[in-house]
Amino acid sequence: MLSDVRTRPFQPGHGPLSPGSRAGLGAALALLAIVSAVEAGDGRPAHYLALMAAAPVLAAALASWRVVLAVGALATAAGITFAVCERGASLVTAVNVAAIALVTAIAAATAAVRQRQAERIAELSRLASVAQQAVLRPLGPQVGTLAVAARYISSTATAEIGGDLYEVMDTPYGVRMIIGDVRGKGLDAVRLASIVLGSYRHVAYERADLRAVVTDLDRAVARNVGDEDFVTAALVEERGGTLTIVNCGHPSPLLLRRGQVIPLEPPAPAPPLGFMPVVRPRVERLEPGDRLLLFTDGLGEARRDGEFFPTADRAWRLLGHGTVGDGLASLETALVEWVHGRLDDDIALVLMEYTGPRSSAAAPVPSWEVGTADG
Structure with a gap:
């Protein structure tokens, strides 16, 4: 390229x-x-x-x-x-x-x-x-059964990319996606983000279990960071309408369904990549029209006069209309207006909508059911 x-x-x-x-x-x-x-x-x-x-x-x-x-x-x-x-x-x-x-x-x-x-x-x-195009490739508009859109909002006018990362791919194990945030800023953060994405783009096609994907990514991060560096990440898999999420110290995705906003908290907390996380999957059954918002902590930390941006309260009104791209555009506009154009951290956003099962889809088998119970 x-x-x-x-x-x-x-x-x-x-x-x-x-x-x-x-x-x-x-x-x-x-x-x-x-x-x-x-x-x-x-x-x-x-x-x-x-x-x-x-x-x-x-x-x-x-x-x-x-x-x-x-x-x-x-x-x-x-x-x-x-x-x-x-x-x-x-x-x-x-x-x-x-x-x-x-x-x-x-x-x-x-x-x-x-x-x-x-x-x-x-x-x-x-x-x-x-x-930026090499590290964060354009997403969508359709990946498998999901309509997908992504945005990267930089806190620095002169920089187009930082340590936030995302990827969505249609794999043999379903549509898999990752969103993550590298501790720190600058070129070191960009380098580590590219390492995580490069590893993920390989192992997402090779590992049947998301927990094995997490293990491989943790090793990749541990080999390339110092003792105090880490990467928070949330990994998501959609297969036959079944949504599987594993979370490594990252903000929980938001599920938008029929006017409700549901934070998909993990069953148990796990540390970020680089600290040998042991994750427990959360499984949800999707309905056609459901939307899922993945975001980095820059969104949760955006504030004005000490008041944080009310993401959960405004998510449905901002994200529940038009296409997924329209929803992210509305969210970005509202966010920039809230902070008066001054962001303290980069923000990565991925919004997807489940459009319904594939006509030829086999019986859904989420990745957490593949392999041993402890694997």
């Missing part, structure tokens, strides 16, 4: 000016016009030529180096014009004109450095977008 994502090399001077260059050019020309008008009205000798050096400096804050050079050339030409019109130009006037040219060169060099940095940041943003 990475080989298909190519970025075009930057070609300065081609195409229309960027909004920043237009703004810098306009501000610089306005300043030149004002200084020129004041100088012309003041008569001889020239007193304000030095102020023209501010024009290329102003342009350098926003515009490209080519625009800065053009502004500087115009300012230098204006300075020379006033100097020529001044009979017997003084040394001060000549020095002011030379200063305009010198400041133009410095401003152009500064703009070139700023432009290269902006290009590097843009390139990193594009690479981050590619990484």
Whole structure:
């Protein structure tokens, strides 16, 4: 996939000016016009030529180096014009004109450095977008008997992905999904999230029992983290209308059914991945139209003025209408409005709807019934 994502090399001077260059050019020309008008009205000798050096400096804050050079050339030409019109130009006037040219060169060099940095940041943003697609693949709109939608809400405007993770796959053992949250932030969290997802995408097809999947993921996490690092996770399997959930220290999914919101708490608490969790499955029988919300703790911790976002109270009104994608869009809008646009943590959301059994489905056998009673 990475080989298909190519970025075009930057070609300065081609195409229309960027909004920043237009703004810098306009501000610089306005300043030149004002200084020129004041100088012309003041008569001889020239007193304000030095102020023209501010024009290329102003342009350098926003515009490209080519625009800065053009502004500087115009300012230098204006300075020379006033100097020529001044009979017997003084040394001060000549020095002011030379200063305009010198400041133009410095401003152009500064703009070139700023432009290269902006290009590097843009390139990193594009690479981050590619990484996001590689780690968190697009879901849905239909996986097996489930309509599925997912959203990742970043708490940082400059970051598109963090330590929250999710995946949904149609396996020989039913539709399986995971949602998790890596302790910590930054590149280490992204690295661990990618390890967990990579392991899950393999073992979800290999292990008949969700508890065996948890064991494999726990080993993968333990091999790659420190003593205080961990990953909370909830694993869900839908097979023939039977829902099986195992929870490793993660917020409980919410089942939306006929206007009710039911937290699917585990039968017994279990620690996160990395701490050798021993999980007990929770099993529910689904009805057509049931919706299930999986989320990370950023949703439960979102608050304003010390008051937490009332997820359970508002879940049905926000998530029970339209498509699952419509529901998540409504939830995100309500959440952002609640916190006034300021989130303290990333949030991963997965919403799915059970559309009914497959016509050729065999008798449902949830994964917790496969194998030994203790396995």
